[in-house]
Amino acid sequence: MALSFRICSSPLICRATLSNGDNSRNHHAIDAAFIRRAADLAEMSAGLTSPHPNFGCVIATSSGKVAGEGYLYAQGTKPAEALAVEAAGEFSRGSTAYLNMEPGDCHGDHTAVSALVQAGIERVVVGIRHPLQHLRGSAIRELRSQGIEVNVLGEDFESKILEDARKSCLLVNAPLIHRACSQVPFSVLKYAMTLDGKIAASSGHAAWISSKLSRTRVFELRGGSDAVIVGGNTVRQDDPRLTARHGQGHTPTRIVMTQSLDLPEEANLWDVSEVSTIVVTQRGARKSFQKYLASKGVEVVEFDMLNPREVMEYFHLRGYLSILWECGGTLAASAISSSVIHKVVAFVAPKIIGGSKAPSPVGDLGMVEMTQALNLIDVCYEQVGPDMLVSGYLQPIPDLLPVIPSEDATVEIDPSVDPFEPSIIFFYKTWDLYGSFSNFSPHPIRMPCGGENDDYMTWSSVEHYYQANKFVGVENPMAHDCVEKIRTARSPEEAALIGRSTLRQKPELVRNDWEDVKIEVMYKALKCKFSTYPHLKSILLSTVGSVLVEASPHDLFWGGGREGEGLNYLGRLLMQLRSEYLGESSVSAENTSSA
Numbered sequence: 001m002a003l004s005f006r007i008c009s010s011p012l013i014c015r016a017t018l019s020n021g022d023n024s025r026n027h028h029a030i031d032a033a034f035i036r037r038a039a040d041l042a043e044m045s046a047g048l049t050s051p052h053p054n055f056g057c058v059i060a061t062s063s064g065k066v067a068g069e070g071y072l073y074a075q076g077t078k079p080a081e082a083l084a085v086e087a088a089g090e091f092s093r094g095s096t097a098y099l100n101m102e103p104g105d106c107h108g109d110h111t112a113v114s115a116l117v118q119a120g121i122e123r124v125v126v127g128i129r130h131p132l133q134h135l136r137g138s139a140i141r142e143l144r145s146q147g148i149e150v151n152v153l154g155e156d157f158e159s160k161i162l163e164d165a166r167k168s169c170l171l172v173n174a175p176l177i178h179r180a181c182s183q184v185p186f187s188v189l190k191y192a193m194t195l196d197g198k199i200a201a202s203s204g205h206a207a208w209i210s211s212k213l214s215r216t217r218v219f220e221l222r223g224g225s226d227a228v229i230v231g232g233n234t235v236r237q238d239d240p241r242l243t244a245r246h247g248q249g250h251t252p253t254r255i256v257m258t259q260s261l262d263l264p265e266e267a268n269l270w271d272v273s274e275v276s277t278i279v280v281t282q283r284g285a286r287k288s289f290q291k292y293l294a295s296k297g298v299e300v301v302e303f304d305m306l307n308p309r310e311v312m313e314y315f316h317l318r319g320y321l322s323i324l325w326e327c328g329g330t331l332a333a334s335a336i337s338s339s340v341i342h343k344v345v346a347f348v349a350p351k352i353i354g355g356s357k358a359p360s361p362v363g364d365l366g367m368v369e370m371t372q373a374l375n376l377i378d379v380c381y382e383q384v385g386p387d388m389l390v391s392g393y394l395q396p397i398p399d400l401l402p403v404i405p406s407e408d409a410t411v412e413i414d415p416s417v418d419p420f421e422p423s424i425i426f427f428y429k430t431w432d433l434y435g436s437f438s439n440f441s442p443h444p445i446r447m448p449c450g451g452e453n454d455d456y457m458t459w460s461s462v463e464h465y466y467q468a469n470k471f472v473g474v475e476n477p478m479a480h481d482c483v484e485k486i487r488t489a490r491s492p493e494e495a496a497l498i499g500r501s502t503l504r505q506k507p508e509l510v511r512n513d514w515e516d517v518k519i520e521v522m523y524k525a526l527k528c529k530f531s532t533y534p535h536l537k538s539i540l541l542s543t544v545g546s547v548l549v550e551a552s553p554h555d556l557f558w559g560g561g562r563e564g565e566g567l568n569y570l571g572r573l574l575m576q577l578r579s580e581y582l583g584e585s586s587v588s589a590e591n592t593s594s595a
């Protein structure tokens, strides 16, 4: 899929022609228009890859013309700001950069901050600060320390028009903000209902209520989510596939929530050749069926208390940002009552089915008077083919300012808090605290390819290098192609997908000694990464005394597993590397003192 960044001629964006009197109002209008454009750009990666923090950037010249634009395609790919200054070329010098959100990583040569500084940007306007506490404020501080003027909406100046622009920045990263504030993923309840409020006929038949066009929109919604969830009854009634069939984009994990585990032996969701399925159930439910599902490649996770909140907290820990609920009314009511649903998306079809027993979108919430009804916020109406799409929020997007203080502010409030000192340090998603320990972190390394080819090459991440090494040195042109495909994959995620699926589908392309050498391959790559980036080495050394655990619940070799049952080889290798660095620094300290 091609990345699009182009010089835009949006009608919103005009040249700045300011008279003295209306200077500040016009400045605000121009800043607001460019920030809204940055937020629109940020949304462009939705559905292309797994959900991640969304970044967009517009470079505007002093005469108010767009010189370059960019957006983050996937986690671990070139920052939006770097793409935008590349597109703007020489026009970047002296220009203003508009960012929907403060960048995360600000250390090193390939970050958003370094791209803006090196391009000679004079002013940066930021829609919102980064919502994650460990990243909040760092990039802004760094840009200011480099002499760039930085204005943050809502902090440096306020007006209605800027407030609206700021809101578009909150909306485009609503999942991240909710995740940061509430420790559950952002959840959207989506349903299709007839004009008389039914989601199926009284027989349970529901195919179809909404039009084909509306259902294509649902595929897009799925593509922009980490997972789609339904209840056991929907599996029994509909035998759904829950795939995103809108093109080549991201496909979410399918989750089934069932207390009874009384599910059919044959179901579309048990075909995991394209997408995985996770069944969450009550501890001890139908052990033999659990085994059967496991034999089909379906992951089963047992809960002591199976309820929507526990399940969402669990998926938060697994790094999920956004979940689409496509369940029926019983589970929807339970999820709303547990306050885990943030947004509702309803397709209303101009059909009437009737039936006093036909199910409706939300079951019993225990309310008896209309005054108790939940009022949606920021409601939108859109016609999709013959249907009406009504969407809105059940909970306001938290106001970041008071809710999430920066790390510096936290230390001021409670000096005993040291976020870098728990005895076990978990890491997993690249944008979380210690995310730079992940193999998916966007830190390119230069390493020889291995095999007969000893030329040094650039690998966009440790994951690219590791996955490619599975096929290095194999005398088969398809293996060579595979190495090249992985090396040039647009994101670590894509590199992993190619590496893992080729290993499964064409095991003959995998080198014979792979199982014997894979740990060494990983160690070399990690060593290269941490030696190349001094700030990463410092973070690694700051963890001395703590056990490092990759919090991957499903990778039981490199990760720690859900309940500590994983071998955690990635954590172990990082600790081994840390000891090596410590040994080196104590030897060099000894040498200095004896010199």
Ligand SMILES: NC(=O)C1=CN([C@@H]2O[C@H](COP(=O)(O)OP(=O)(O)OC[C@H]3O[C@@H](n4cnc5c(N)ncnc54)[C@H](OP(=O)(O)O)[C@@H]3O)[C@@H](O)[C@H]2O)C=CC1
Residues within 6 Å of the ligand: 190, 191, 192, 193, 198, 199, 200, 203, 204, 205, 206, 209, 230, 231, 232, 233, 234, 235, 237, 238, 257, 258, 259, 260, 261, 262, 306, 307, 308, 326, 327, 328, 329, 330, 331, 332, 334, 359
């Ligand atoms: N038009 C539309 O948009 C949609 C329509 N439908 C229709 O809705 C009907 C099914 O509705 P419904 O039974 O409500 O839907 P679901 O199956 O989606 O949800 C209910 C099931 O969820 C499981 N569950 C697990 N934990 C809980 C919990 N804490 N609270 C509630 N349920 C829990 C149970 O499964 P178990 O019994 O296995 O333990 C329960 O039977 C079908 O006719 C289907 O066609 C469904 C989805 C969307």
Ligand SMILES: Nc1c(N[C@@H]2O[C@H](COP(=O)(O)O)[C@@H](O)[C@H]2O)[nH]c(=O)[nH]c1=O
Residues within 6 Å of the ligand: 191, 192, 206, 207, 208, 209, 210, 214, 215, 218, 230, 234, 238, 239, 240, 241, 242, 243, 326, 327, 347
């Ligand atoms: N009936 C109905 C929906 N039903 C939802 O879609 C699921 C089927 O998805 P799939 O098997 O992937 O096509 C089904 O189980 C239920 O969750 N959705 C809609 O947009 N419109 C509709 O009219």
